[in-house]
Every structure is written in C-alpha cells, then in structure tokens.
C-alpha cells in the first residue's frame with residue numbers, strides 16, 4: 001500500500017495533537033511526515049521524532065512545495081491563515097484544515113471550486129462529524145427513524161482565562177491586522193457541539209443544515225476580550241428547526257456540560273441525562289413507544305478519526321465526511337453573530353478569580369440564568385445579570 005506523505009502546518013497549539021498522533025505512525029512507517037511549516041523558532045524541539053527522522057521544517061507551504069511534495073496537507077494554523085494556507089496547498093495535496101474552515105463565505109466557496117479544479121479534497125477538522133456513533137445517529141435521522149426534527153438544544157462551556165487569551169495574537173479578537181477572525185467560544189473553543197447539531201440535521205451524510213436566521217445575546221465579560229466570551233443563541237434552519245446553543249468562558253467550574261436534547265416527532269435524543277448515576281455522557285434516543293437506543297459516548301476533543309479518514313481518502317480516494325459545505329453553516333452563523341451587538345455585563349456581577357496561576361473573570365449567576373434558558377428554550381433578557 002502506498003505510504004501517504006504528509007505536510008503539517010502549525011505544530012505549537014492544537015497541531016500538537018496531530019504531531020502526537022502522527023509520531024507513532026511515522027515511527028511504524030505507516031505514514032511519512034514530508035515536512036513541517038512552523039514560524040515559531042525552536043517549536044520543532046518539542047518533538048524528538050522530527051530530529052530522529054530528519055523531518056525538514058519550513059517557514060511557508062510555498063517553500064515546502066518548491067522542494068518536496070505531499071499527498072495530504074494538515075492545516076492547524078490560526079483561523080485567519082486557513083484560506084491562504086489552503087490556497088497554497090490545494091494544487092499539490094489533499095487538505096485537512098482545522099475548524100472553522102475559514103473566515104468568509106467567499107473563501108469557503110473558493111475552496112469548493114478549487115476542489116473541483118484540482119481533484120483534491122478539502123476536509124474540515126470538526127472531530128465530532130467523523131465519530132462513528134454520531135454517524136450512526138445521523139443515518140437513523142436521515143432514514144426518518146426518529147421522525148421529523150422539532151427542536152435541538154445544547155449547553156456546553158469551558159472556563160477560559162488570561163492565559164488562554166494571551167497565548168497568541170488572535171484569541172478573542174474580531175480581526176487581526178484588519179482581517180476577520182471572529183474568535184469566540186462559538187467559533188472556537190465550544191464550536192463543535194453547535195456545528196454538530198447543524199451537521200446532524202443535514203440532508204445528506206456529508207452536509208449540514210443551512211441556517212436561515214440567527215437571534216442571540218452576546219456578552220463580553222473579560223476585559224481583554226475584543227469579541228464576546230458568553231453567548232446564548234437560537235439559529236433557525238431553512239427547514240424551520242430551531243437550534244439553541246448556550247456557552248460561556250465565565251463560569252465557576254472548569255467545564256459545564258455538554259448536555260443536549262434533540263427533539264424529533266417520534267423520539268428525543270439526550271446527552272447528559274441523569275438515569276440515576278449522574279449525567280450520562282452518551283447519546284441516548286428514547287422513542288415514544290418505549291424503545292431506547294444508546295448510541296455511545298460523546299467523542300472526546302482529542303479524537304483523531306478525522307486524521308485516519310483523511311489518510312485513508314488520500315490513499316484510496318473518496319472524500320472525508322466533513323466537507324466545506326458541512327462547515328459552511330457554522331461559518332455563516334458566526335458571520336451573522338459578528339454583526340450583532342455585544343452586551344455589557346453589569347460590573348457588580350463580575351468576579352475576578354485566581355486559580356492555578358491563571359486569572360479568570362466569572363459572571364455571577366450565569367449558571368442559573370443559562371440553566372433556566374436551556375430548560376425553557378429562551379434567550380436571556382438584556383443585561384439580566386444586573387438584576388440581583
């Protein structure tokens with residue numbers, strides 16, 4: 001079998017997940033890492049396999065392709081670089097680009113055109129889309145086994161503080177050097193659960209439902225955040241299905257959720273339902289006739305099925321399931337949110353906290369408020385945290 005040659009762009013942040021997964025494959029010879037693109041000096045020292053296997057490090061994909069070739073380019077660089085990096089790679093290689101696919105609809109449309117012109121694929125790194133349990137659920141949805149979708153909702157949040165926002169020059173920014181990045185929990189840290197709902201509602205295995213309209217309450221709590229760090233939103237698909245999503249970086253616990261309820265005419269799919277032993281982090285469908293099916297656990301953040309699938313398709317043909325179209329509705333939602341006002345949080349409701357050498361900004365009462373909105377499928381009213 002042909003050994004797949006890989007180029008990896010960006011190894012310092014999330015790219016380290018790819019480096020770790022690839023290190024084993026490089027050592028056992030199942031793939032070859034033809035090169036790395038990284039601009040932070042010395043970053044390659046973190047991975048012994050780079051020196052061991054004499055893997056060359058370049059400053060740009062253009063430099064790499066002048067000397068070498070690859071079957072698959074993996075792009076784990078900052079959001080605003082996805083477009084130029086896909087553009088530089090697609091003529092030479094298939095591409096697996098991290099989520100979000102890019103920062104503008106026209107850019108995503110270019111990528112779809114380039115796929116046609118070059119006969120290479122662009123796959124997007126939403127790992128939940130590649131999960132076999134969720135694909136089984138999607139198959140059942142598409143086959144009509146749960147009835148028509150009625151309403152979807154999810155709550156998921158990760159606490160993030162000063163270090164997270166100061167790890168690079170784009171975290172929490174609306175633009176970088178005049179170029180849109182729209183970084184936020186909806187576009188980045190908690191993007192997956194929202195995109196997954198749209199993906200499950202897509203009219204084919206490799207498509208997401210299109211979004212017709214979005215209503216939202218966006219809040220900025222952290223003083224170093226340019227965009228928003230807390231959001232409640234309701235997107236409505238073109239088929240008229242409301243999709244609610246609640247997320248924040250500003251709560252007490254390190255992690256909150258995920259919890260979901262996907263309501264269909266004949267069944268409800270729960271994630272995080274308490275069956276007597278605490279929240280069960282499995283997708284469980286309960287049909288009106290009493291039938292229950294456990295689709296298995298929610299995929300973890302470090303699931304690398306997307307890498308396996310991209311390698312397999314680069315080797316044998318085909319397109320990984322998360323297409324540019326499947327990523328487009330999330331991008332469109334992010335762009336709609338970027339036109340909406342970001343509301344201030346009453347400063348009496350803001351609590352500064354130190355923990356493990358980091359500083360966090362907490363919104364007092366966000367758990368109660370978002371918990372209530374999640375239960376009732378509503379959006380919070382204005383500066384509601386000031387009510388206390």
Ligand SMILES: NC(=O)c1ccc[n+]([C@@H]2O[C@H](COP(=O)([O-])OP(=O)(O)OC[C@H]3O[C@@H](n4cnc5c(N)ncnc54)[C@H](O)[C@@H]3O)[C@@H](O)[C@H]2O)c1
Pocket residue numbers: 009010011012013014015037038039040043059060076077078079081098099100125126127167168169188301
């Ligand atoms: N799928 C997931 O669960 C997940 C999780 C986290 C981040 N991400 C995505 O991964 C991407 C990167 O995010 P991050 O948090 O790692 O960003 P980061 O800014 O922390 O790290 C990006 C890395 O790319 C390098 N880089 C920057 N400019 C470069 C260039 N021109 N050429 C080559 N390398 C360059 C940086 O030096 C750094 O090592 C984003 O799209 C993000 O949304 C995905």
